[in-house]
Amino acid sequence: xxxxxxxxxxxxxxxxxxxxxxxxxxxxxxxxxxxxxxxxxxxxxxxxxxxxxxxxxxxxxxxxxxxxxxxxxxxxxxxxxxxxxxxxxxxxxxxxxxxxxxxxxxxxxxxxxxxxxxxxxxxxxxxxxxxxxxxxxxxxxxxxxxxxxxxxxxxxxxxxxxxxxxxxxxxxxxxxxxxxxxxxxxxxxxxxxxxxxxxxxxxxxxxxxxxxxxxxxxxxxxxxxxxxxxxxxxxxxxxxxxxxxxxxxxxxxxxxxxxxxxxxxxxxxxxxxxxxxxxxxxxxxxxxxxxxxxxxxxxxxxxxxxxxxxxxxxxxxxxxxxxxxxxxxxxxxxxxxxxxxxxxxxxxxxxxxxxxxxxxxxxxxxxxxxxxxxxxxxxxxxxxxxxxxxxxxxxxxxxxxxxxxxxxxxxxxxxxxxxxxxxxxxxxxxxxxxxxxxxxxxxxxxxxxxxxxxxxxxxxxxxxxxxxxxxxxxxxxxxxxxxxxxxxxxxxxxxxxxxxxxxxxxxxxxxxxxxxxxxxxxxxxxxxxxxxxxxxxxxxxxxxxxxxxxxxxxxxxxxxxx
Numbered sequence: 213x214x215x216x217x218x219x220x221x222x223x224x225x226x227x228x229x230x231x232x233x234x235x236x237x238x239x240x241x242x243x244x245x246x247x248x249x250x251x252x253x254x255x256x257x258x259x260x261x262x263x264x265x266x267x268x269x270x271x272x273x274x275x276x277x278x279x280x281x282x283x284x285x286x287x288x289x290x291x292x293x294x295x296x297x298x299x300x301x302x303x304x305x306x307x308x309x310x311x312x313x314x315x316x317x318x319x320x321x322x323x324x325x326x327x328x329x330x331x332x333x334x335x336x337x338x339x340x341x342x343x344x345x346x347x348x349x350x351x352x353x354x355x356x357x358x359x360x361x362x363x364x365x366x367x368x369x370x371x372x373x374x375x376x377x378x379x380x381x382x383x384x385x386x387x388x389x390x391x392x393x394x395x396x397x398x399x400x401x402x403x404x405x406x407x408x409x410x411x412x413x414x415x416x417x418x419x420x421x422x423x424x425x426x427x428x429x430x431x432x433x434x435x436x437x438x439x440x441x442x443x444x445x446x447x448x449x450x451x452x453x454x455x456x457x458x459x460x461x462x463x464x465x466x467x468x469x470x471x472x473x474x475x476x477x478x479x480x481x482x483x484x485x486x487x488x489x490x491x492x493x494x495x496x497x498x499x500x501x502x503x504x505x506x507x508x509x510x511x512x513x514x515x516x517x518x519x520x521x522x523x524x525x526x527x528x529x530x531x532x533x534x535x536x537x538x539x540x541x542x543x544x545x546x547x548x549x550x551x552x553x554x555x556x557x558x559x560x561x562x563x564x565x566x567x568x569x570x571x572x573x574x575x576x577x578x579x580x581x582x583x584x585x586x587x588x589x590x591x592x593x594x595x596x597x598x599x600x601x602x603x604x605x606x607x608x609x610x611x612x613x614x615x616x617x618x619x620x621x622x623x624x625x626x627x628x629x630x631x632x633x634x635x636x637x638x639x640x641x642x643x644x645x646x647x648x649x650x651x652x653x654x655x656x657x658x659x660x661x662x663x664x665x666x667x668x669x670x671x672x673x674x675x676x677x678x679x680x681x682x683x684x685x686x687x688x689x690x691x692x693x694x695x696x697x698x699x700x701x702x703x704x705x706x707x708x709x710x711x712x713x714x715x716x717x718x719x720x721x722x723x724x725x726x727x728x729x730x731x732x733x734x735x736x737x738x739x740x741x742x743x744x745x746x747x748x749x750x751x752x753x754x755x756x757x758x759x760x761x762x763x764x765x766x767x768x769x770x771x772x773x774x
Contacts, residue, residue, distance in 0.1 A: 294371030295347045301599040301651050305422050306433030307347040310337040314439040317428050321446040321487050325410045328395035333428045335390045344381040349425035349432035350374040356393040392429045412547040414488030418554050424480035434595040435700050437477035445469040451490040453506045455558050475539040476698050479595045484556035486544050497523040504542040518567050533689050537593035555587030575621030583613035589693045597702035603646040607669025629674045632667040634743035636731040639664040647703050647726035672725045678735035680714040688713040
């Protein structure tokens with residue numbers, strides 16, 4: 213994801229360091245690590261200790277009281293400021309002081325995709341510090357009111373944060389419920405990427421990396437995964453589908469409310485809601501897995517041959533890395549020009565024209581389907597702890613995309629890896645090494661999705677397989693998605709696990725391949741050499757089209773492929 217923008221198929225191509233020990237991975241049940249802020253963290257409330265106190269005079273008491281009142285007034289008058297958890301690439305994403313357990317998002321679609329939706333977002337969270345204010349990420353909508361634990365709370369906006377002040381401070385370790393009544397605007401503001409995607413017949417979502425908070429208030433960082441419930445009300449004649457499994461469709465006069473719930477925690481960037489004049493096609497995947505696809509009603513018959521491939525592709529992925537990690541899967545085919553596909557959890561977003569454009573060969577389209585499918589394991593079930601860890605998402609998705617093309621369409625992976633090797637030095641110079649990508653340019657928030665985290669990261673995995681051998685590599689892949697299922701993990705975790713599975717310390721190997729300015733020699737291929745910059749614009753160099761498309765809404769997408 214985002215992004216698997218279209219590319220010539222022949223061309224496809226501060227984080228923890230490899231030396232540092234991995235942080236304890238978070239699960240749906242465990243509390244978050246101590247949060248960090250981009251500026252300052254709230255001071256935890258402290259429980260008073262019982263102890264003998266010296267007697268003080270009436271005048272001393274008055275002075276102390278006046279001092280305390282003064283401190284409180286100063287604290288109350290301190291201006292609200294945007295916070296963050298200190299992500300190297302997106303320092304103001306996420307918020308300190310709490311861990312979200314669940315979201316309940318209600319959306320009312322007015323029947324037109326250029327008008328705001330009325331919305332209510334309810335967040336259940338556990339505080340990890342004492343809080344007199346709660347920062348939420350929310351930047352594109354009007355807030356009507358906010359309640360904290362059922363009582364009205366004051367609020368203000370600053371930067372891309374909604375800052376909520378409850379009537380009483382929240383103690384560390386307490387559960388709280390925040391309810392925000394707001395609008396959700398599908399018309400993008402200037403210099404805002406992602407969020408709602410307007411289709412010809414409704415809406416869909418594309419929230420990666422930092423756009424969920426353009427749709428609903430949230431803690432918008434993949435390190436804070438939570439359960440989701442969606443209630444979507446739309447005029448009769450529309451169909452609404454969201455992540456997870458259906459939990460009812462209630463018709464009331466001219467509208468129907470559709471409810472969906474996830475059975476596994478999800479990062480905000482993976483949320484998906486589709487509203488349109490759609491048809492839902494159902495089939496069965498491996499082991500009885502329910503598969504449902506959402507397509508434009510008029511195109512259902514024409515798209516069926518593509519959709520019928522999904523169960524077999526799931527079975528292929530299971531043969532490589534183990535059981536499918538979620539309760540359902542399917543494709544959402546949107547009538548929109550996006551220039552990318554997106555691995556939204558249990559319901560991957562595809563541009564319909566990928567399947568109807570005759571210039572794209574069949575093998576290529578199928579490999580793109582597998583790219584997004586493999587993200588359900590790599591990126592969705594096992595989410596990145598920081599955005600610098602995105603190479604673990606895109607490198608693995610590119611790896612299985614290429615492996616599938618090799619095994620089913622006889623497109624040799626080795627040829628594509630050699631081409632990527634030739635371009636790798638240039639990618640590192642332009643974009644940074646795979647595990648330390650350069651920050652996105654202003655106005656290009658999804659700008660981290662460059663060749664170095666796709667083909668460059670897949671090249672790291674190829675080098676690893678060359679280094680430790682195929683059996684150890686394949687065992688590592690299975691153990692990785694098994695140990696970190698429904699959780700988050702980072703680069704240091706992968707380095708440690710690879711060392712354990714292979715029985716040797718791979719710290720130096722990963723340091724060179726993930727953080728080096730130059731591409732190390734390829735194990736087993738001493739003849740592979742980086743190409744000079746002028747020559748690197750060949751097939752591997754054209755992988756940049758994929759990322760140009762991601763940043764430019766498809767303008768860079770080549771229409772001629774081999």
